[in-house]
Amino acid sequence: MEIHYKSRPWNFKKLLYKAMVMLVCGAVFAFTVVAVFYMLRRPLRKAMGIDDDNRIVFQVAGTEAGEESGETATVREASTVENAEASSDYYEAGVKANRFLVGVNEVSTEGYGGKRSYSDYGYGIIIGKTKKTVVVLSTPNAVRGMNATQVTFFNGQTVRGNVSATDTETGISIIRVELKRLDKDTLRGLEVAKLGKSYALKRGNYAAAIGNPLGDVRSIVVGQFTSVGGKTRLTDREYSLLETNILGKRHTAGFLVDKSSTVIGVITHREDEDGENYTIKALGISDLSVLTDALCNGKxxxxxxxxxxxxxxxxxxxxxxxxxxxxxxxxxxxxxxxxxxxxxxxxxxxxxxxxxxxxxxxxxxxxxxxxxxxxxxxxxxxxxxxxxxxxxxxxxxx
CATH class of the missing domain: 2.30.42.10 (PDZ domain)
Structure with a gap:
């Protein structure tokens, strides 16, 4: 006996309904993902030092106190650390800081064909990134009125940077380097510096001087603060002057960092110092925050x-x-x-x-x-x- 099966007719209305439900659910899910990403996008980019409006957002970190933070801490003689094997935590912090430390060498071009003049070596730290540029804060008088610089990164790559703003009183400048000039190794390895709370420092705290405190490129010296209550007075404001027992060269340029590689001071020059060697002094980074923000963002x-x-x-x-x-x-x-x-x-x-x-x-x-x-x-x-x-x-x- 031959059996014949009757095919069941398609219920197109039901299939259409299911398709519409799936489409709506997919749209809702996609909208939710986009909304969450949009809400988290700016905080995440700010955490990385990037802002979509080309405004520089600084990474601010706390400054350690611990057992070294008391006013009565014993101030020991500074020690020069020549290699990582003999290093302290602060030497290691100085080594890590090389990721955001850059060398700054002036370049001046005149006329067609470009006559160039080069200055003494200065330093800077990477304080932010935009979509197109890396933003560098220089040490005082690193560019001295020039309109362009050579910026050398941690891996030795040297590219042209443009001086976008300079404060004539402190001598610090903002330098911008186009991201397209940097190779993949540099882009992958560079870091944005975290700026500490220098007003929380105490006499006896330790710090590492990075830059050229010994007169050598990217040297590191560890010492202690002998005074944190000094002031240097410029137009309409006072800046904290941090004094250390670190013996540096007269034309030392660089920064002070704590054991978390957080920047706490910008080494400054004192024209009244006699002799080739002198104890390193720095402007507290907290007092420079408003000025740096204004220079970076054109305020x-x-x-x-x-x-x-x-x-x-x-x-x-x-x-x-x-x-x-x-x-x-x-x-x-x-x-x-x-x-x-x-x-x-x-x-x-x-x-x-x-x-x-x-x-x-x-x-x-x-x-x-x-x-x-x-x-x-x-x-x-x-x-x-x-x-x-x-x-x-x-x-x-x-």
Whole structure:
């Protein structure tokens, strides 16, 4: 007996329904993945020092304290470490820092065909990346007015870099190197430096000087801070001056790092030092953060035109003077001199904010836009006593 099977007809409506459900589920899943990626994209890129808008985002790390951070720590004589076998943790930190340390050599081109002149060797650290460039912060006076540099990376590759901004007072510059100039080995190995909290340092803390502290290319010397309370005063702000017992050369260039390879200071030159050798000093990296951000991202820098210092509570009590910010010098052709502020005045407020220190003064000034008018209150010694006065100051641009 022959059996015939009757084929079941296709239910096209049901198949279409299932297809639509699968399509909708796939679309929802894809949308969710894209949304999550978009939300995480910027934090991830910022963590790597990259920003889509070409704005440089700095990596900031904590500064270790530990058993070395006390004010009463014993300061030992600095030791020169010549190889990794004899190294301390700080020497190893200096070695690791080579990934973000670069050599900087000036190049000046004149006329067609390019006459070139080269300067003494300087250094820089990689502080960020954009889609197209690596961004380098140089040591003071590494480029000295030049418009181009030769930048040498950790593996010896040397390429041209362009100087995008320079601060004439501190001498630090921002250099940009196009990523397309770098080979795969350099791109794979370079790192972005983490910037530490130099204000947390204590006398007796250790540091490694990297750059050329011995006069040799990429040498490393380990030592301790002998003072962290010094100040160097420039226009409208104070910078912390970190002093070490590390003996360097007169024209030493480089940076100070802690045992996590975090940058905590920029080695600076002192023209008043006598002799070929001197103990290394550095500007605290925390105090340079606002300046570095402005140079990197093209921000306007407000200007009043004062050289100032903080009057501590102890000084105010000892000399029976008001607490605030002492005006040591007023620059000619500045908003301050036009407003009538004089040497010897003690600033007590800007706008509605009380000014307790030079740091408060700088922070308040940085929040003001050039062209705005702000009321500055100050104490002036006249007729045997201090009298509160005020002046309207028009903020200028550097």
């Amino acid at each position: 306007e820098r407000p200007f009043i035109g004062l050289q100032i210092s903080t009057i501590s509570t102890e000084t105010a009590r000892a000399y029976e003077i008001p607490k605030g910010v002492y005006v040591e010098y007023v620059y000619l052709r500045s908003p301050a001199v036009e407003a009538g502020i004089q040497k010897g005045d003690i600033l007590v407020s800007i706008g509605k904010r009380e000014i307790r220190s030079a740091k408060y003064f700088a922070e308040t000034l940085d929040q003001l836009k050039p062209g705005t008018t702000v009321k500055v209150q100050f104490m002036r010694y006249t007729k045997g006593k201090y009298k509160r006065m005020s002046a309207d100051v028009v903020i200028a641009k550097r």
